[in-house]
Amino acid sequence: MPWGVLEKSPEENDCCDLMSLKFPSDLEELRELAEFLQYYKQEHQSYVLLLFCAAYLYKQSFAIPGSSFLNILAGALFGPWMGLLLCSALTSVGATCCYLLSRAFGKQLVVYWFPDKVAMLQRKVEENRSCLFFFLLFLRLFPMTPNWFLNLASPIVNIPVSQFFFSVLIGLIPYNFICVQTGAILSQITSLDAIFSWGTLLKLLATAMVALIPGTLIKQFSQTHLKLDEKDQSVCLLNGRKST
Template identity: 40%
Template structure:
């Protein structure tokens, strides 16, 4: 999780009522669900394993903590959750970190929105250094888990949701095979492509896991630092959008451009 990225989901006509009609008067049929029964069963099995683990961790907490435990969707929710958990995190640091990490990785694996709030919470409860280490670890673990899940069942989903974006990504990767790490670092540092799409599409376009892993660990640091640091002033933050103003985005693109220099120089030498 990590920096927020906007994701445009192109689902076509999936979900339309079977009786819906086109402007020409012909009935429209909903698009076929992209997963086979085996793929859906595999995804459901992984989901149930994660969910069971989270439930076991949840049941170890005192009953008094249950009422306020919910995924924050707004900054107001996050402030209430932080105030509720601050004492528990200090008294039971190991249990809290286990629950926090499991929730973050679960959300990242199954593409559940809201990890930016988890990153802000880490900064608010643990400070910049510890919070940053915690966020980068969880974001990398969750992205890696999503990578392997996509390797198992991701191709039909990505092809179904983002066919044009996948073709573009595949073409860009093919042009940069020799300096692939630099390009992946650029994508991780900048909001050029959504992190969700990168996690799902990387195994499909044959990006080796070691490159994916290194780019994720290193590339998520700048944006994670910005988010975690903002968590220190959680009470003053008015909107999540304030985290990534024009100045911040310009800095991220500058860092990303520097990372691309080896790739640009390599291509220049080839054409000379």
């Protein structure tokens, strides 16, 4: 899906006049896009920021998987902390837009195409209604179903929009943190040797350790307060990926 077309700087017109922007589908496309936007950002920072926000909200609002590439891109373009703040805000706002669109137009379609998943989620929500917010955090940290499905199905199972918003904002911070930090680190690497340097490896290890802390706390809470099946409690060991 193209983002649009941007004019390149006069210094680059010898190569080509225009560059088509699209969502990256692999690391090579991500690297090329990051290099171009970093160059363009030097004189058009506000435009690049607006373009990034619009693309991110588009993917989140319409439940299009693959926002991990945009999280990594945010780290490369805006740095680790600005990128994390930006991605956390855009993730929660975009997911809430998806929630509202599903509540207004998509209920029948979601129930029709995913009846078993909706029924399972409904049952779990009712069982954990007394501590619903922490259950939602558990689902974001250790998803039994993809995050895009949670965004679509939450209004159907009567999850309040306020709890939905803050569970996304807080629950996806570790995931966003890893992606953004990785993007920020990789953007500073200029050779393959630098990838395997002790400095880079220690930064990546520290990022992973910090991101594990919230998940460990929620897991301990879930074992004593949430009503989960054994399969649900072991999902963190079986599911190492997120689909956002």
